[in-house]
Structures are given as structure tokens and as C-alpha cells.
Amino acid sequence: MQQAINGIFLGSIYALFAVGYTLVFGVLDILNLAHQAVFMLCAFAALTLVGQWGMHIALALPLAAALGGILGLVLERIAFRPLRGRSDSNISGLISSLAAATIFEAIALQLFGPDVSRFPFGSFPDRPLHLGHATVSALQLTIVAISVALMAILTALLRATPLGRRIRAVAENPRAARILGVDVDRIIAWSFFISSALGGAAGVLFGLAFNSVSPDVGRSIELKGLAVIILGGMGSVTGAVIAGFAIGILEVFTVARIGSSYRDAVSFAVLFLILLVRPRGLLGQAATREA
Amino acid sequence: MPDFLLAYQSLFAFIGINGLLALSVYCTLCCGQLSLANAGFMAIGAYAGAILTQNFHAPFGLAILAGTILPAVFAVPLGLPVLRLRGVFLAIATIGFGEVVRLAFVNWDYTNGALGLVAIPQKTGLWTIWLALAFALYVLGRIRGSRPGYALEAIREDEPAARTMGIATTRYKVSMFALGAALAGLAGVLEAHLTFMVAPNGYGFSRAVDMLVYAVVGGTTAFYGPVIGAAFLTLLPELLRGGGQALGLAPGPLRLFLNGAILLAVILFVPNGLASLPAAMQIFRPRRPPRSAALR
Amino acid sequence: MPLSVEKVERAFGGVRALDGVTFTVGEGEVHGLIGPNGAGKTTLLNVVSGLLRPSGGTIRLGEHRIDGRPAHQIAARGIARTFQNIRLFAGLSAAGNVIVGEHLVRKAPLWRRMLLLPAARAEEKAALDAALLVLARVGLRERAFDTASALSYGEQRRVEIARALARSPRVLLLDEPTAGMNAAEVAAVEKLIREVAAEGRSVLLVEHNVRLVMEVSDRITVLNFGKVIADGEPEEVARDPAVIAAYLGADT
Numbered sequence: 034m035q036q037a038i039n040g041i042f043l044g045s046i047y048a049l050f051a052v053g054y055t056l057v058f059g060v061l062d063i064l065n066l067a068h069q070a071v072f073m074l075c076a077f078a079a080l081t082l083v084g085q086w087g088m089h090i091a092l093a094l095p096l097a098a099a100l101g102g103i104l105g106l107v108l109e110r111i112a113f114r115p116l117r118g119r120s121d122s123n124i125s126g127l128i129s130s131l132a133a134a135t136i137f138e139a140i141a142l143q144l145f146g147p148d149v150s151r152f153p154f155g156s157f158p159d160r161p162l163h164l165g166h167a168t169v170s171a172l173q174l175t176i177v178a179i180s181v182a183l184m185a186i187l188t189a190l191l192r193a194t195p196l197g198r199r200i201r202a203v204a205e206n207p208r209a210a211r212i213l214g215v216d217v218d219r220i221i222a223w224s225f226f227i228s229s230a231l232g233g234a235a236g237v238l239f240g241l242a243f244n245s246v247s248p249d250v251g252r253s254i255e256l257k258g259l260a261v262i263i264l265g266g267m268g269s270v271t272g273a274v275i276a277g278f279a280i281g282i283l284e285v286f287t288v289a290r291i292g293s294s295y296r297d298a299v300s301f302a303v304l305f306l307i308l309l310v311r312p313r314g315l316l317g318q319a320a321t322r323e324a
Numbered sequence: 325m326p327d328f329l330l331a332y333q334s335l336f337a338f339i340g341i342n343g344l345l346a347l348s349v350y351c352t353l354c355c356g357q358l359s360l361a362n363a364g365f366m367a368i369g370a371y372a373g374a375i376l377t378q379n380f381h382a383p384f385g386l387a388i389l390a391g392t393i394l395p396a397v398f399a400v401p402l403g404l405p406v407l408r409l410r411g412v413f414l415a416i417a418t419i420g421f422g423e424v425v426r427l428a429f430v431n432w433d434y435t436n437g438a439l440g441l442v443a444i445p446q447k448t449g450l451w452t453i454w455l456a457l458a459f460a461l462y463v464l465g466r467i468r469g470s471r472p473g474y475a476l477e478a479i480r481e482d483e484p485a486a487r488t489m490g491i492a493t494t495r496y497k498v499s500m501f502a503l504g505a506a507l508a509g510l511a512g513v514l515e516a517h518l519t520f521m522v523a524p525n526g527y528g529f530s531r532a533v534d535m536l537v538y539a540v541v542g543g544t545t546a547f548y549g550p551v552i553g554a555a556f557l558t559l560l561p562e563l564l565r566g567g568g569q570a571l572g573l574a575p576g577p578l579r580l581f582l583n584g585a586i587l588l589a590v591i592l593f594v595p596n597g598l599a600s601l602p603a604a605m606q607i608f609r610p611r612r613p614p615r616s617a618a619l620r
Numbered sequence: 621m622p623l624s625v626e627k628v629e630r631a632f633g634g635v636r637a638l639d640g641v642t643f644t645v646g647e648g649e650v651h652g653l654i655g656p657n658g659a660g661k662t663t664l665l666n667v668v669s670g671l672l673r674p675s676g677g678t679i680r681l682g683e684h685r686i687d688g689r690p691a692h693q694i695a696a697r698g699i700a701r702t703f704q705n706i707r708l709f710a711g712l713s714a715a716g717n718v719i720v721g722e723h724l725v726r727k728a729p730l731w732r733r734m735l736l737l738p739a740a741r742a743e744e745k746a747a748l749d750a751a752l753l754v755l756a757r758v759g760l761r762e763r764a765f766d767t768a769s770a771l772s773y774g775e776q777r778r779v780e781i782a783r784a785l786a787r788s789p790r791v792l793l794l795d796e797p798t799a800g801m802n803a804a805e806v807a808a809v810e811k812l813i814r815e816v817a818a819e820g821r822s823v824l825l826v827e828h829n830v831r832l833v834m835e836v837s838d839r840i841t842v843l844n845f846g847k848v849i850a851d852g853e854p855e856e857v858a859r860d861p862a863v864i865a866a867y868l869g870a871d872t
Binding site: 467470472475478481484485486487489491492493545 | 669670671690691692694695696700701703707709710711712716719720721723724726728730733734740744747783787
Binding site: 058063064111112115116119123124125127128129131132133134135136137138139140142143147252255256259260263267294297298301304305308309312 | 358405406409411412413415416417419420423424427430431528529530533536537540573574576577578580581583584585587588591592595
């Protein structure tokens with residue numbers, strides 16, 4: 034039971050991170066490898082706001098997420114939009130996002146150094162609570178609650194609002210959407226904003242959860258994120274949510290049963306298995322093989 | 325002149341090694357595949373060679389041979405299923421492979437896990453590296469314009485169309501994947517015996533990205549492009565190091581920033597890489613239209 | 621060796637793009653394949669050339685079954701094709717494209733080239749000369765070294781034909797080879813098709829230029845909604861009421 038709770042906790046962060054990843058892929062058909070760098074920078078941003086400026090975490094989180102959204106807009110404008118017309122835009126977009134990620138990492142390394150930074154003690158009340166035999170901290174519960182809330186808001190947005198409908202239209206068929214009068218450029222910008230804001234929020238929550246932020250924090254979650262979106266299916270938000278929790282729970286149980294050195298092996302095993310057996314993932318629709 | 329060479333010996337050595345790494349990435353790029361697996365192959369080659377010289381006192385030549393061939397052997401069973409995947413998925417699978425290799429070495433006690441091996445005998449000379457690089461350039465240069473070279477070009481441009489011309493595309497892609505693995509392994513062995521050490525974290529995702537950056541910045545339309553990229557991106561941080569320190573910039577982040585910024589600039593403005601600049605600049609000098617070589 | 625297509629089926633999800641298509645193309649025969657847009661003509665060519673697998677039916681070249689085999693193996697059996705939306709290798713020259721087309725008929729072991737042997741040089745020259753010859757056949761010898769993307773639409777189509785002819789295929793699949801060509805070019809292609817057939821090759825010609833198809837074909841198969849609605853000599857097919865209805869009824 035305790036493991037299940039830990040798994041849900043971990044999974045909620047993975048899911049929140051992956052949801053942004055898959056949103057952009059669904060809309061633009063490009064893997065944004067800078068997503069993890071935004072994740073990392075926002076974690077640092079929250080750290081700075083709380084640690085150096087003494088801001089309360091409840092305010093720092095949305096601010097950092099907003100910063101993430103802005104970074105997403107910048108990314109879209111500079112690294113992705115100019116490549117839009119090109120024939121190899123998937124690959125060149127990937128490379129472009131890698132370049133952006135590298136730049137972000139360099140900035141983080143320069144500003145914060147390579148070592149681990151922590152939130153100051155007492156940034157967040159950390160009362161342990163008991164659910165049956167299991168112990169969970171108030172922090173963990175809050176993090177899960179926030180993640181789930183954000184994902185629920187996103188799903189509602191995509192299903193029920195005009196913006197969400199337009200995003201789905203562009204994801205389905207950009208040319209048709211354009212003909213129907215949708216401002217595709219703006220929708221793509223919005224998608225990046227939302228995706229990166231969620232990714233940034235995930236970063237802050239991750240930083241709080243493990244109380245450890247360093248410039249290579251993005252790398253470690255990037256692989257997990259890739260495994261999640263592959264399992265869930267590229268472009269499917271629901272898939273990402275399900276897969277995120279699944280991998281989180283799987284990872285926790287593997288560590289408990291087999292050993293902590295195999296924690297990352299879970300993600301890779303899932304990744305390769307899915308790619309070899311059913312590249313579409315659970316709910317994905319993208320064509321995965323060469324014609 | 326010899327003084328100059330001595331003073332900058334290590335710089336030239338690393339340009340050579342990075343050139344080899346860039347060429348290893350070129351092997352897959354030239355048939356249209358984006359693979360980030362070569363850091364993993366480099367690790368396999370480096371460790372294989374290091375274990376042979378350190379633990380078994382094998383001659384350096386044998387270590388080089390092993391470090392080159394072993395990764396290629398691994399590449400074939402990995403490549404066969406994975407090269408069928410579309411661009412993005414292939415990239416992801418190769419990223420995964422790289423991480424698997426790194427983690428495997430981190431968890432392998434025989435090689436001291438995360439600490440890696442140290443005090444590897446230093447056997448790599450500057451000439452060894454540049455000879456290896458020259459050999460790699462020769463091989464890749466000869467492939468260009470040959471029957472397989474045309475096939476690779478066709479695969480890169482339009483794989484299904486190439487298949488309708490009888491080109492067994494999977495076989496070619498796997499072969500180039502294996503060749504890339506061999507070159508990465510070769511670079512790994514040479515580097516291990518140059519820097520005395522191997523450690524898993526030196527062969528992670530950032531290494532794989534570095535190699536890709538060299539190849540893309542240099543350009544993959546010409547087979548020597550990647551080496552130009554490697555040279556440029558190895559030299560630049562060194563040249564700017566003094567200025568960077570004056571501005572308070574640490575060398576690590578500076579190099580990383582330069583890599584990222586230059587890659588971004590190249591992919592946006594000079595997508596065919598630096599090696600394509602001379603041809604592009606001819607636009608400004610009106611003369612009769614350049615006669616394409618029979619190949620292009 | 622005749623190309624025989626028997627009851628070939630191909631579905632995409634619920635849509636039957638090909639439904640029991642049957643016809644034969646003999647040696648030296650020019651066989652037209654016509655039908656309104658969306659009738660399944662290109663799908664059929666994709667299935668025959670191996671880019672798509674059929675969901676049912678068989679395709680034979682002589683006695684060898686080729687349905688469902690990988691495209692490069694089908695090509696090795698002697699089938700070559702052009703594409704409806706022109707798929708030249710844009711970065712290569714016209715000659716370069718044709719040289720790729722020669723892939724299966726070249727004997728050029730890599731080690732000879734590695735060792736800089738004169739035999740390698742000689743073979744490469746021979747390959748280039750052969751490519752130039754084929755380009756001359758389609759009237760593009762002077763443009764041989766121009767980059768493919770710099771050629772006009774009609775010229776690109778002719779290079780595609782040259783590329784397909786480069787390895788002397790037994791069966792030539794042409795997918796709308798004259799689209800976008802002027803009258804002189806069309807006449808030249810018509811002449812070329814007759815020559816190719818006279819050499820004993822089978823030609824399966826998908827075309828919207830109905831006049832051309834009527835003139836040059838020995839037999840014609842008409843598709844509509846994936847089914848064969850007529851099959852016979854040009855005059856019969858032209859008089860067939862089902863064919864007339866299909867063309868008049870469809871928004872071509």
C-alpha cells in the first residue's frame with residue numbers, strides 16, 4: 034500500500050511532465066527536447082524565489098510556471114517557427130530543440146553551478162499523515178493534488194473550450210484547420226505556452242518533492258518522460274497521464290522488490306519493449322514506421 | 325613549427341578524436357537516420373580497449389582492434405529492429421540505448437562502476453589519432469560516389485523510392501549504423517589511452533549530443549564536413565576561454581553555450597553546415613552556373 | 621513474362637481501395653489503366669511495386685508470386701516504376717538519379733574502389749555513359765549534370781522514366797507520366813512507350829490523358845471505386861456504357 038502511494042506520487046510528476054511533451058508533439062509533430070530544460074530552469078526559478086527572495090511557495094509555483102510558459106513562447110518563436118516550412122522539419126526541429134536545451138543548460142550551469150541546491154528548511158509544512166498502514170507527508174499529498182488538478186484543467190481545456198477545440202483541430206490536420214479559419218500560428222504558440230508552463234510546474238513540484246535541484250535534473254527526467262509518452266502514445270494526453278502513473282508505480286515496485294540500481298532500468302525496458310512491439314503505444318496515432 | 329605543435333598537442337589530439345566522433349554520427353546521418361547511440365558505442369570501445377591493456381596487458385594494436393570491432397558487433401542486433409522506426413522514434417530508441425550502456429557500466433563492479441578505470445597506460449600518440457582520422461576520411465570519401473554511396477544518398481532523400489529501385493535499404497542502414505559504431509568505438513579506445521581514464525558519465529547523453537552538434541554544424545552534404553565542425557567547435561571554446569574568464573564565464577558552461585548557440589544558428593541559417601558555406605557564397609560572385617559534378 | 625494481377629484487394633480501415641482487381645499484361649504489351657480520381661489506380665501500382673501489401677489476391681510475374689514481397693525484391697524481379705507526384709532525388713543531378721536507377725545492374729564491389737583499382741574507375745565511367753545514353757533516349761542529354769530540382773516539371777518526369785529504364789526492366793509501371801507536359805513532350809513519351817514495348821517489355825500505363833491511352837494501349841482496364849468495370853481493347857472500352865457513366869458521373 035505504501036508502495037502504491039509512493040508510486041502514485043512519483044507517477045503524478047512524471048505524468049505532468051509528459052503531458053506537456055506529448056501536447057507539443059501532437060500539435061507540431063516535433064519532439065521538443067528542450068522541455069526538460071524548461072522543467073529544470075523553472076525548478077531553479079522557484080528555488081531562487083523562495084530561497085533568495087523569501088517568497089511563499091504558493092506564489093512561487095505559479096510564477097515559475099508562468100516563466101515556463103514564457104520560455105515556451107520564446108522557444109517556439111526562435112527555434113521552431115522558422116523551421117516550419119522545411120521538408121525535414123521533424124529532424125531539424127529536434128536538433129533545434131536540442132540546441133535550445135543546451136543553451137538553457139549552459140545558462141543554468143553558469144548561474145547556479147553544477148552542484149545540488151536545496152530549498153531552505155521550512156519552505157513547506159511537512160506533516161506526516163497516516164492512511165491505513167501507510168505514511169504520506171502533507172507535501173506529497175499536495176503535490177499529487179496539484180498535479181492531478183493541473184492535468185484535469187488541461188483535459189477540460191482541451192475538451193470543452195474553444196481554444197482546446199482549435200488545438201485539437203490543428204493537431205489533427207493543420208492545413209484543414211487553417212482553411213477553417215484557425216490562426217494556426219497563434220494556436221501553436223498557445224500550445225507551447227501551456228506545455229512549457231505545465232513542464233515548469235512539474236519542475237517546481239519535482240524540486241519540492243525531492244528537495245534537490247541541479248542543472249542535470251532535466252536529463253534524468255527526460256528519459257522517463259520519453260518512456261511515458263512512448264508508452265502512452267505520442268500525441269495523446271490521456272495516454273500520457275495513464276502511462277505516467279503506470280511507470281511511476283512500476284518504478285517504485287521495482288525498486289522495492291529488486292533494488293534501487295534498477296530504478297531507471299524500468300523506464301528503458303518499457304521504452305524498448307513498446308518501440309519494438311507496438312510503437313504506437315497505448316493510445317497513440319502517429320505513424321511510426323517508414324512508409 | 326614543432327614548438328607550436330607540442331604546445332597545442334592535446335588540442336590537436338582532441339580535434340582528431342572529435343573528428344572521428346563526428347564522422348561516426350555522419351555515418352547514420354548520410355542515409356537519413358538520426359542516431360544518438362554513438363556515445364554508448366564509444367563507451368563500449370573505450371572500456372573494451374582499456375580492459376585489454378590494463379587487465380590483460382594486451383598490445384595496443386589489439387586493444388584498438390577490439391575497441392573498433394566490438395561496438396560494431398553490438399550495433400547489428402540493435403540496428404535491425406530499431407532502424408525500421410521513423411525519425412523521431414529512432415532518435416528516442418538510440419537515446420535509450422545510450423543510457424542503457426551508461427547505466428550498465430555504472431552498475432558493473434568489474435570496472436569500478438561509476439568511478440571507472442584509471443591509470444590506463446597512455447599509448448595514444450598524436451599521429452595515431454590523425455592516422456585513424458585520415459583512414460576514416462578515406463573510407464567515407466571513397467564510399468561517396470560509389471554504388472553504395474549512391475544508394476545511401478537515395479535512401480537519405482526518399483527511402484521508399486529507393487526500395488523500388490532494388491536497394492535493400494535495411495541492409496545499407498544497418499551497415500552504416502555498424503560503421504558508425506566502429507568509428508565511435510575507435511575514438512573511444514584512442515581517447516581512453518590518451519586521458520588515462522574511462523568513466524561512465526563521460527559517455528552519456530551530453531556526449532552523444534556533442535557529436536551530433538559537430539556533425540550538423542560542419543555539415544553532412546560533404547563527407548569531410550563533420551570534421552570541420554569538430555575542429556571549429558573544439559577550437560572555439562579554447563580561443564574564447566581567456567575572454568570568457570574575463571567576463572566571469574566558467575569554461576564548462578561557455579563551451580556548452582557555444583555549442584548550443586552555434587548549432588541553433590546553423591540549423592536556422594546554414595542548414596547544410598559550415599562546409600557548405602563556400603558554395604553558398606558563390607551566389608555573390610556572378611559567373612557561369614557551377615557545373616555539378618556527375619555525382620550531384 | 622506476363623504480369624498477372626488476380627483478385628487483388630487492398631483496404632484502408634473500412635475503405636476498399638481495391639476490390640477484386642484482375643487483369644494481365646503480356647510481354648511487349650502496353651496496358652492502359654484508367655478511371656476517375658480515387659479509383660485506385662495509384663494504389664494498384666503501389667501494391668504491384670511493393671510499397672503496399674495487398675489484403676488479398678495474388679500478383680505474379682511469370683510463375684513467380686510477388687504480392688507481399690519487399691519492394692526491393694520485387695524490383696529485382698524486373699519491375700520498375702515512376703511516381704505520380706515525382707519522386708526524384710532532388711539533391712542529385714539528372715545523371716545521378718539515373719545512376720541510382722542502375723543500382724541492380726551494376727557490378728561494383730566496394731573493395732575495388734577502396735583500393736583505387738582501375739577496374740573500379742572503368743566501371744564507374746561505364747555506369748555514367750550508360751546513364752547518359754538513357755537520358756539521350758528521353759531527350760535530356762544536355763541537362764544530364766543539372767541538379768534534378770532545377771529541371772522543369774516535364775523534364776523531371778522524363779528523368780524519372782529514364783531512371784526506371786536504366787536497368788532494362790521487364791515491366792515498366794508509369795504513373796501519369798505526361799502530367800504537366802506540353803504536346804511535343806507528350807508525343808515524345810508516346811513514341812518512347814511504343815519503342816519500349818517493341819523491345820519486349822510490358823508497360824502498365826496509368827494516365828489521365830485519355831487520348832494518349834487510347835492511341836498507345838493494346839488493352840485497357842478501367843477502374844472505378846476499386847473495381848474493374850471494363851477490360852478490353854481501346855475501341856470496346858470507349859464504347860462501354862459503364863465506362864462512359866463512370867466518367868460522366870464522377871467529378872473528374
